[in-house]
Amino acid sequence: MPISYSIQIINLLASMLLLIAFAMLSQRRILSLINLFAWQGLVLSLSTFVVAYSTDQHHLYYSAGLTLLLKVMVLPWLLHRLIRKLNVKWDVETLINIPTTMLVGIGLVIFAFNLAAPISQLSESITRGLIGIALASVLLSLLMMLTRRKAVPQVVGFLAMENGLFFAATSATHGMPLVVELGIALDVLVATFIFGIFFFQIRETFDSLDITNMEKLKDD
Amino acid sequence: MMTTEQTLGILFQIYQSLLVVLLAPLLTGWVNQCRAWLQNRSGPGVMQPYRTLRKLFHKDAVMAYNASLLFRITPYILFGCMWLAAAIIPIIAVDLPFSPAADVIALVGVFALARVFISLAAMDIGTAFGTLGARREMLVSFLAEPALLMVFFTASLISHSTQLPRIVDALAHHQFVLYPSLAFAGLAFVIVLLAENARIPVDNPSTHLELTMIHEAMILEYSARHLALVEWASSLKLFAYISIGIALFVPYGIAEVGAMVGNWGSALPLAIIALLVKLILAGAALALLEALLAKMRIFRAPEFLGTAFLLAVLGLLIHFLLGA
Numbered sequence A: 001m002p003i004s005y006s007i008q009i010i011n012l013l014a015s016m017l018l019l020i021a022f023a024m025l026s027q028r029r030i031l032s033l034i035n036l037f038a039w040q041g042l043v044l045s046l047s048t049f050v051v052a053y054s055t056d057q058h059h060l061y062y063s064a065g066l067t068l069l070l071k072v073m074v075l076p077w078l079l080h081r082l083i084r085k086l087n088v089k090w091d092v093e094t095l096i097n098i099p100t101t102m103l104v105g106i107g108l109v110i111f112a113f114n115l116a117a118p119i120s121q122l123s124e125s126i127t128r129g130l131i132g133i134a135l136a137s138v139l140l141s142l143l144m145m146l147t148r149r150k151a152v153p154q155v156v157g158f159l160a161m162e163n164g165l166f167f168a169a170t171s172a173t174h175g176m177p178l179v180v181e182l183g184i185a186l187d188v189l190v191a192t193f194i195f196g197i198f199f200f201q202i203r204e205t206f207d208s209l210d211i212t213n214m215e216k217l218k219d220d
Numbered sequence B: 001m002m003t004t005e006q007t008l009g010i011l012f013q014i015y016q017s018l019l020v021v022l023l024a025p026l027l028t029g030w031v032n033q034c035r036a037w038l039q040n041r042s043g044p045g046v047m048q049p050y051r052t053l054r055k056l057f058h059k060d061a062v063m064a065y066n067a068s069l070l071f072r073i074t075p076y077i078l079f080g081c082m083w084l085a086a087a088i089i090p091i092i093a094v095d096l097p098f099s100p101a102a103d104v105i106a107l108v109g110v111f112a113l114a115r116v117f118i119s120l121a122a123m124d125i126g127t128a129f130g131t132l133g134a135r136r137e138m139l140v141s142f143l144a145e146p147a148l149l150m151v152f153f154t155a156s157l158i159s160h161s162t163q164l165p166r167i168v169d170a171l172a173h174h175q176f177v178l179y180p181s182l183a184f185a186g187l188a189f190v191i192v193l194l195a196e197n198a199r200i201p202v203d204n205p206s207t208h209l210e211l212t213m214i215h216e217a218m219i220l221e222y223s224a225r226h227l228a229l230v231e232w233a234s235s236l237k238l239f240a241y242i243s244i245g246i247a248l249f250v251p252y253g254i255a256e257v258g259a260m261v262g263n264w265g266s267a268l269p270l271a272i273i274a275l276l277v278k279l280i281l282a283g284a285a286l287a288l289l290e291a292l293l294a295k296m297r298i299f300r301a302p303e304f305l306g307t308a309f310l311l312a313v314l315g316l317l318i319h320f321l322l323g324a
Helices: A002-025 A030-055 A058-086 A098-122 A130-147 A151-173 A178-206 A211-217 B004-038 B048-058 B069-088 B104-124 B128-159 B164-173 B180-196 B224-249 B264-292 B298-322
Strands: none
Touching (some): A002 B180, A130 A151, A151 A178, A178 A211, B048 B224, B104 B128, B104 B224, B128 B180
């Protein structure tokens, strides 16, 4: 049964997506964070490819290729260039310590799985069990954005969140129309450029990328 | 009157137990030899643990004058526990007569019993190192044990049984399925194996530097035949852990007593060859892992073992979500 093997492979890739989300949450270095983001993009691209192959939908091949190009090559390259220019390679500061974050992460996974259970009952597609995993990785990326103090890890968290959403889209509905996907891809690319400009502006103003400094800007 | 199957089962049980006891130092020697090769040394050869054991058995035992009975009997209890554990695990065949005696939870209990005794014996003499080693051992093991239990639970959920033979049977003889949950459990198990067997990222088995040793600090006061038994028990423990790993994650090629009544002559050599190949590969992989990793600070160990627990719990959750 080829269809069941493809489901097994997609399940395995989904689990790897979740594992990488956890690895990102536990990461102390910005460089490895960006590498993990690239790995997550690769897993995402592979799973899209397998969904495309098993359901015989040609536009998903383009989608997989686009993911590979954008999230495995272009975005990590951009981020690498950014941190080289900003000269921040090591300092990931967290608001709460990493073991506690991991425990909160497990709680989030349980929450997401429970939340997704009734939704996936409605879905008819071959990969409905995966909505929970996609939702969990979205929430984990959100947690990473919340617990990090510096700007670069927050942006990586944002991009990883988009990965989770994209995975939910391909696994649950077999992908959005190609126009929408192109639009999102462009959005993410442009967002990264704008974030890059923001990083430089923040550093110009405060001499650091610590975003708690931004609280000084408000009026009393 | 016993049936052929029962006789064969008992024979196999005895055979497996003897094989394990005799092979365990060889596995340790093989791991050390691989490690020496990876570190560009020529190494002492795979038979070195046997030579060490023989030397130790020929020496006279020295005891601290305030050592109690506990200190004296601990090496025997340790050796007995590890031998019992190795007899429960299906290593060359499933359906052995001894294996229903304990399921995986009891197996974890057997390991815990040995740990309690070695820690108590280490504190019994009253030296600073013994106490220090015992405390560190407890710190590592109380974090490793829940992770190990979670790994077992994941495998039990897949096969609907906590009996190791049933688990192995379910995983080895059914249609091949990719289990993401088992992949997570496998990763967690490797971390637990490294921590429980005093391997490199947590403890260094070849160090005698007081600040870094855990297991060596506990057995510092033992000599001669007692030390030999403790060392042998460590080898047995490593063998037992690797066998559990093989049984849970790569059980292919294991023999079945029931199916072997007629043709044990062909099934048994096949099972032993499969076991030896798997052990050689696992030992080399362990040495490679040890060569690649660096010893971490003792206070990083909880985070390392926390990762194992996290992976095992994730495996459990993914099993519930995906049913696989």
